[in-house]
Amino acid sequence: MCRGDDPTCASFAEHRRRFRAKVDETLAPERRAFLRSGFAATGGAAALAAGGLSLVTPALAQTSAARGPARPAYHHLPASAETVHWGYFSRLLKPQAEIASGDIITIEALTHHANDDAERMVAGDPGAESVFLWTKERKGVDRRGAGPMDAPIGAGGGLGVHVCTGPVAVRGAEAGDVLEVRILDVAPRPSANPRFKGLTFGSNAAANWGYHYKDMLTGDRPREVVTIYEIDATGGRDWARAVYSFRWPGVTDPSGVHHAVIDYPGVPVDHTRTTRNYDVLKGFRVPIRPHFGVIGVAPKESDYVNSIPPSYTGGNIDNWRIGKGATLYFPVAVPGALFSVGDPHASQGDSELCGTAIECSLTGTFQLVLHKAADLPGTPLERLDFPMIETAQDWVVHGFSFPNYLRDLGANAQSEIFEKSSVDLAMRDAFRKMRRFLMTAKGLTEDEAVSLMSVAVDFGVTQVVDGNWGVHAVVRKSIFPGPAS
Template sequence: MVAFSAAPLLAQQGPVDPVMFDGGYEALQPLSGSAGPAELEGHGQGYYVPSTPETVQWGYLPNRDSEPVLTVPSGSVVTFDTLSHEGLLEDQGRDPEVYFAGFEVTRDFVLDDAVEITGSDIAHDFAVDGPHIVTGPIAIEGAEPGDILKIETLSIIPRTGYGVISNRHGKGALPGEFPETPVPAADASAENPEAYHNVSVFTPISERDGQYYGALHTAEGERVEFPIRPFMGLMGVASDTSEPVHSVPPAMHGGNLDINELGAGSTLYLPIEVAGALFYTGDPHAAQGDGEVALTALEHSMRPTFRLTVLKPGDEGLPMSGDIAHPMAETEDYWIAIGLNEDLDEAMKEAVRQSIGLLTGRYGMDRATALAYLSAGVDFEVSQVVDKTKGVHALIPKADFSALAVD
């Protein structure tokens, strides 16, 4: 265990008092500098993909022209070392050693891959590019357009004992109201990060009785704790385009879905658009409330492990009959239908349509009865409202259908 204590916050963070908190654990440094076969702790033989200048894109997602960093058979187990962008971006100085030293985090507890990437010549324009460090893609043998990639999240392990929650000017659920700091100055840059006047809240993490918690505090200094529920905000397949694909808005390829139900034990289904699927991941979160209203969740570098399986049309492993043209997911308790649109009302409508399609395609319900059931028995949650494309997802309880035969 290591003690983390937050020193006075940097100037660009505005009028936020520091948190003093003990906790944390050893940083999980990269397992290797290259992608390839590996013995995975807790998962046996599989594959490993690090985040290096050669295996990441910063701010953009893979497209049909992207070269895979690794090719694996269908059904393979793959561990990724992923990086949070927080503490690495230009408004934080693009130097994680210096940034986290401001919170008394010593170099031993700063991730080596974060230092390597920020110190590399990877181009990143803070004003234009997406913030996310996207790891991959990897190709899955036999994957073709029209197939479905089944992404089972087997585990997600935090790599550090701290994270960051940020609110930036012009973004979040209340742009123009928050952050309550001056607007960015003309000379704001990685060399002058304080001039952005953004608010980033360093958040230590500790363990108590087997549960991890993030810590904030009130203006009177009283500590507020909230439980950690790790998930990957960004999982996707390559889009069938040669145009750059921005990392922020989610779409049919998945990407930045930011659905907090998609932690360990969940499964995401994505329609494949290009040969090999070209799976990638990033935007790791320790915790996120529905809506993600500040702009970011508790951003926190993670080590996720997935099983990646190609499902051909008609495969018995598909969650429903008929074509699956939209992202959908499941957990032990729920089917998750996903609606995406720049308009939140339209995202809600799309989530209802996808829910009806799931109920008719899996359980043979007629459409009118499906809509009635959704109105009486299903919660629709706002995934996020801060990623240009809004997200709404339905949580359809599996237990309600336990007595039914599945088509």
């Protein structure tokens, strides 16, 4: 059904008016307040910086604001078969939206696990139905992964699994710049099935790529188990509950390929062949912290890059701190930056141990601010070459087994990364990045930085399931002297 995004529809104008009115009504309070305050355009960022709360200095905030429009424009990018790229980043992709620095954009993101329970996560949702369409005759989105289109398992080879919406091009962005991404809001995508009104659902797959998979104690070993979780889409409760679980039964997809394990994204599960266990995690409440597992810009090293291993331009970072109120900084590698978001999660623990989080479709509202390379010398963002998170309380540095695996591992990087990662390498990278951050952005000597890291910086395992394993380092802003103390 046309939602105001199909110019060939006979009622295009009316559908577009209704759809935009609905979007505006949903976002109206925050959007109006944001535009009215002028925060996005000028003063807010500078005020944060002046209070010692931001990596963006007052001078950089004013300079970057002057390059953009006086007032930010608002954009909306729905998720559909035409607006997503599945399982890869690419510098060759045509932008689905082009915006100015400082503009605000709402982006819908779908979980690639929606077909684990299509009744709850796909049915009745036109955008999701277009993406997950798969019959013997055609697929809504054919390429799924950075592999060859004629791969026997399916187009793209499943070498990358995440449904990414975008990319969004930022006017004037060039290699060497830094893109600041402010996450203004994150909201669940409600189930469109009338049977589940007011609810949304997510899937957790304890899968073959999980850290636990070859180290199990009981039952059939190894095995893959999928657990479906329920979330209150209205915000009435801040926790998720397990609904049921099932063993992966082995699935033959509509194209006739059998999947004994979970090895290709979006395969529709035939629940006539599953046994549902409704007696799972009874009484347990899982705190939700909605966030985006995949967020970042396009790398320059290859035309098609597997969405699974994270790298210097972000991607599949899988850090639950990437939620509402967080700001991220990415080094720009290609013209336009080509920002995309996907892999939405309702909740995840550090390590994402079994292979996935609660994979749950979300909608995010972002403000994208471009900081030009010429303006960065002398600021904390100078020479930034890795993704970084900033919250009201913390700075978070990301270390990976290989900081830029596409460069570090050469021609076979996208296969070798899955064999060469370790927590030790990721820890070493996180240490080096935090040391550099404290010395360059905060003016500490090396000895001061090392001491501070040992007594006041928390290092944690971000994930051990994404090929390029991650360790994050968290430092609280309150420990620094001055206005932030």
